Amino acid sequence: MTEPLVRVSNLVKHFSINKGTIIARQVGAIKAVDGISFSIDEGDTLSLIGESGCGKSTTAKLLLLLERPTSGEMIFSGRDISHFSYKRIDWYRSQTQAVFQDPYSSLNPRMRVNEIISEPLKAHKRLPRGEMKSRITEVLNIVGLPSRAMDMFPHEFSGGQRQRLAIARALAPNPKFMILDEPVSALDVSIRAQIINLLKDIQARFKLTYLLIAHDLALVEHVSTVSAVMYVGKIVEMALSEDLFSKPLHPYTKALIAASPRPDPRKRGTGNILYGEVPSPINPPEGCRFHPRCVNAIKICREREPILHEENNGHYVACHLDFK
């Protein structure tokens, strides 16, 4: 079996809360990501689902080397990237790109499109100047924009078109891995489908591997191979998408699915409402982090934190309940 392209083991990121200005002492920590492990095979899409504070965005930042992990390992293409060495970072950055949520702030308003798209190329000195222009035209066409877009500024494009620009920029250095952080949430509904189709197309064409962060469950099911549900810094369930959504095991996953509104009025009112608030990642509950809101909680849930274990073939869950 081939080695997965991306492998993350016991990844932890704690943001320390300090008091005092000159001499700071740590009084607490935001346990944004508190020990997660997953792997992504080449050509696959792994989705991270969860609500605010679950740690999915932080995970993305860690994988983009925008933050350093507190502990744990990140292995990309067999090489450890969690302990930075400049040469490694450079190489990794040419292999990994990202598309962010907000199309209005992810493009520098004062740069022209050709400068924006050529930035990753320039950073890695991959192409001689002459070929730069043709590469820019190439990626623009791939995302469905005419080449004259090159000389324009971002504000001259609509939200959907800007996301295409962002995708073009990400594609320019020919990466293998793309991290998509809510790539369509800020777009109009009728545009979302266009962008999702585009992302799927280029994934197939260029054999890209995706890490997708999204909160729209239907979208996740449509696009991902594997889905992982996160709650307050931990993965509580992870499985092939078709298994996760058709046979969810963890009570939180079930609650998420039930809470997602279906565009079908006949199905309204079904599903139980999950009460309570998402706990703060500074002081998560003892034992299973979900137990205060869980209708199925039993005594052990209050005492011991469940470990993520393989329940069925490829279907992992972190819960004390017996699913047999």
Place this chain on the structure above:
Amino acid sequence: MSAKEILKVNHLKTYFTTRRGLVKAVDDVGFHISAGEIVGLVGESGSGKSITCLSILGLVPQPAGRIVGGEIFFQGEDLLKKTENEMRRIRGSKITIILQDPLTSLNPVFSIGNQVAEPFKYHTEVRGRKNVIERVVNVLTCVGIPSPKSRLKDFPHQFSGGMRQRVVAGMSIACQPQLLIADEPTTALDVTIQAQFLRLIKTLQKEQNLAVIFISHDLGIVAEICDRVLVMYAGRIIESGDVFRIFENPAHPYTEGLMKSVPLLGSKVDTLFSINGQPPDLRHLPQGCRFSPRCTKAMEVCHREYPPKTLLASGGFVNCWLWDEHYHD
């Protein structure tokens, strides 16, 4: 106007003068709402749904925006003929609004108790600290804030997003309004919190016979709580109908396209259906039907003339030549 009808909008037009041309944000919009019904206003950016509601409340940003025509009958009186003072008495007490961002809807420097008390102090005769506090606690309990009495002195930043939105909802219903306008109130909320909030709206609808205009671009939410749906495109309403009918048999190609392009949990498709092109520039609207450049079923007449309203048998209407008696086969 039927006895239960509380709002009737006729031929509303709200235009914006910008440096680069006249933007017809709302261009001849008409609809009605009866007491106790939740009407969904669906549309994408630029469709005019938010401006329509701001027009009802007289909160259109000026001087760029002006209501240039139409009538808005609320309980029999035309709101467009009212003075600013009269509108102020209606806003917050008879017609209220919940906006999208709970973070900026509340003033960060005043306590929650203070802010929820405001509508009482301004619109009602309730006086005296004890009375006001009683009413405030009442309202907060109604919207599901746990232990409200102990939280009166807390500030907005001490509440989560979901709780803040509930507080805003509380302020809106404090004076028992007839009409509540909710402009994408759950967009900034997590999905489980959103579910709680939607249930709250439904409860308020039932208990207070509250009419709600619920603006959303999320068809799932609309399906969840709306009774009737109005679909807007480029400043006009292009279809209206009962929620079950609209989802099962959308009449307008745009509505149909929207429905098809939303992924459904549990259904497996290879490629998502997408509507070609983008919404039009409101300064340079196409001739004829505004959706015609993107419509796969467009006929020659669609590009030439704007389709008239066709009443549908199931109630509601659609503006589409495909349904017009002359072209319908």
Place this chain on the structure above:
Amino acid sequence: MRAGIEEVVMLDSGDGSAINIPTVEIAPSGNTLKQTLKRFPVVPATILFLVLFSAIFAPLIAPHDPQAFSISKKLLPPFWQKGGSFEYILGTDHMGRDLLSRLIYGARIAVLVSVVVIVSAGFLGLMVAMLAGYFGGWVDLVLMRIVDIQMSIPGLLFAVALAGVLKPGLKNVVIILTVWSWAVFARVVRGEVLSIKERDFVAMAKVSGSSSLFIIVKHLLPNVLNTFVVLATLQVGRLIIFEASLSYLGLGVQPPTPAWGAMLADGRNYIVDAWWLATVPGLAILGTCLGINLFGDWLRDALDPKLRQV
């Protein structure tokens, strides 16, 4: 001109089947160069042009030697008053020197001060702001404390102290003014940098692999330009007045070299009898400051890509 082309690009997906990705229409927007020029502020620009022209060509256009004095010709009124003449268009001062010529030569000091000081103080302030804002941590702490110290010393006092150390004269005036004004640039621009740093496109630049230098120069700098230009135009106004104060106190350019501030100071004593002595240089200062502010407003808009077409 609205360009709306809907092209359908047929691409080959590699396995023989073509992928059909329709090209999206894009319509360029924004003002044209013509429109930007239409809003060109003619009057402020004219004032500034006159000032600049005077400064550069002073020896050619001044009717008299600004330093030539004549007791017999003192306190002559401007030409439109009784006793005035076209020989001394704006009258003469208490030493019999032609006011107009002194005004023209005084423009040199004004321009020199504005241009040189703003450029050096602005550059210094910008650099400090970028470094402090982008790198944060110790760099930020140390640099900002220096700025704080600088800003807490009252300007005039500081100038007096410096003047005590340095001889009065033009070169040292420039030094004093530069040291006095750089701090506010650093402080304000750093604030901008802090907020721009958090924007997604900066994170994206890091993800693209761009170096810190590239990010600072190509991403941060152009986006703080707005604030910087506005600040610079405001500062020029303050500078001219500060220089005038310095001259007034005898710490700036020394007489008999004409400087508007000094002329204003001298004119104070004669305000009742010879109102023109104070008013004329006063108007010059006012006009120049106003002109710079209004011009700066236009310049800021002109530099903003959102407001101009490609």
